[in-house]
Amino acid sequence: MRKQAPISATSIPASMGKTIYPEPYASLVQGRLKRKLGEFFGLTNFGVNLTHLSPGAVSALAHSHSKQDEFIFVLEGTPTLVLGEEEFTLNPGDCYGFKAGTGIAHQLVNRSEASVVYLEVGDRTAGDEVEYPNDDLKATQLPNGTWALTRKDGRPIR
Template sequence: MPKIALETIPASNGTPYPAEFAGPFAGRWTRRVGSAAKFEDFGVSHVTLEPGAQSSQRHWHEQEDEFVVVLSGTATLVDDTGRTLMVPGDMAVFPKNDGNGHMLVNEGDQPCTLVAVGAHGRGDCHYPDIDMHLFHGKGWRRKDGTEFPEQE
């Protein structure tokens, strides 16, 4: 049956980011709907941002288009053009290789839920505000290519 019961998909608030950049995600809960559906070409995530949490570090992808739609609550889109309030029904698109670093931050006092759609790990990912770069096939490293210390 194509219908998915969201509550049957485990919510995780982990992040694969190196420890020094992982702090802002303690209040981000993600349900990987695309993985539960066994999608191969793109991912779909149902994301809840608690007040103060952010979706990611500000980033952009070389080979991955991204799309988000806010379902409830509010979030502030932070990108190269500034800060934009997003309310339920608002959508944002991030074409691959456009160089526009972006993230969402819940600056409100209620949880914000959204759906995020993107490809699975294609190409490098750039982080303009921090000394981190996702090298395709090699993982997160510093911008000069050196590895982060082992995480405990």
């Protein structure tokens, strides 16, 4: 890989509402704009995303990882952190780490009238599984790193 000069994070291409979720879940993240900073620089051990949530948008379905840790740092706005059965209003400068294997589901929800901007960092430990306690979904990371979505009982999603 060749050296490159530092660049503005906002110059990295972004995807609006892109997700592996099927409908009706996919529409919930339509107001999410994600810039995959880590992928842009070829990082393979962890991911870093600069994420914007429009008013009313969610970061993801409430979920927990079996093997991959996650971390968020709020840059702008006041998202609501849904953490299991509890909710917390976050402010710029607030952060939170989600330890894998706890089974505690989490998501960010923008219930404000302004955009939310945050950094999310996650490791890429192989063999991860993601549980969605509020939805009939399960994600399993395949050996090639891609994700397979099924119903909780293993049935395929049609």
